[in-house]
Amino acid sequence: MNIKWKEFPRKAKRGPQVILPKDAAIIAAYTSLESGNKVVDAGTGSGWLAAYLAKIVAPKGELITYEHRPEFAKLAKKNFKRFGIKNIKLKEKDIYKGICEKNLDLITLDLQKPWKVISHAEKALKENSYVVVYSPQITQALEFVNALEDSKLKFEKTIEILERKWKIKGKVARPEHRMLGHTGFLTFVRKLTK
Numbered sequence: 001m002n003i004k005w006k007e008f009p010r011k012a013k014r015g016p017q018v019i020l021p022k023d024a025a026i027i028a029a030y031t032s033l034e035s036g037n038k039v040v041d042a043g044t045g046s047g048w049l050a051a052y053l054a055k056i057v058a059p060k061g062e063l064i065t066y067e068h069r070p071e072f073a074k075l076a077k078k079n080f081k082r083f084g085i086k087n088i089k090l091k092e093k094d095i096y097k098g099i100c101e102k103n104l105d106l107i108t109l110d111l112q113k114p115w116k117v118i119s120h121a122e123k124a125l126k127e128n129s130y131v132v133v134y135s136p137q138i139t140q141a142l143e144f145v146n147a148l149e150d151s152k153l154k155f156e157k158t159i160e161i162l163e164r165k166w167k168i169k170g171k172v173a174r175p176e177h178r179m180l181g182h183t184g185f186l187t188f189v190r191k192l193t194k
C-alpha cells in the first residue's frame, strides 16, 4: 500500500539513525540539486536521505544508494515501496570497494569512514559537483578533510544546522524548553580540476 509522500517524516520506518529534513534540505539547497540529476548515496541505512534526494531529482533523475548490510537494505526498500518512490536503485555493495556510476551530480556519504571513498568519488563526479559528508562526530569530519590533500576534491565548508521549535499559543511565544541539540556535521567538498 502506498502512503502519501507528505506523511514521510511521520510514517517512514527507522532502523539506523536517519538524516532529518533540516539536514537533507540544506544538502539539496547548497548543492543546487535539481530534477534530472544523478546522485549516489551511501550508506542507505533507513533510506531517509535517499528518499528525499530521489524526490528532488525525479522524474527523470536517478538516485543510486549503496548499503552493505542486507537487513538495512531490506528496511530501506520497504520505505521506498511504501512511499511509491521509483527512481531509486539500491545496490547491496560496499562503497569502499568502488563506485560504478559516472558523471554524477552529487555524492552523499553517511558512513563511518568517508575518506575511503575519496578516490572513487574523484572518478565518478562531474566537474564542479559535490560530495557531502554527514558526520555525527567532528573528528570524522576532520579526518575526512585532512585526507583530501592532493585530491581533486576541494574543501568548501563544514556546517551544523540547528532547528529550534517555538511554543506559540495565546500570549505564549517562546522557544520550547527542549530541542534536538545535535544531529551531525555536514561537510561540503567540490570537484575542481581547472
Ligand SMILES: C[S@@+](CC[C@H](N)C(=O)[O-])C[C@H]1O[C@@H](n2cnc3c(N)ncnc32)[C@H](O)[C@@H]1O
Binding pocket: 016, 017, 018, 019, 020, 042, 043, 044, 045, 046, 047, 048, 049, 050, 066, 067, 068, 069, 072, 093, 094, 095, 096, 110, 111, 112
Ligand atoms: C547512519 S546509517 C545511514 C542513514 C541514512 N543516511 C538515512 O538517512 O536513513 C549508515 C549506514 O551505512 C551503512 N554502511 C556503512 N559502511 C558502508 C559501506 N562501506 N558501504 C555501504 N554501506 C555502508 C551501514 O550499514 C548503515 O546502514
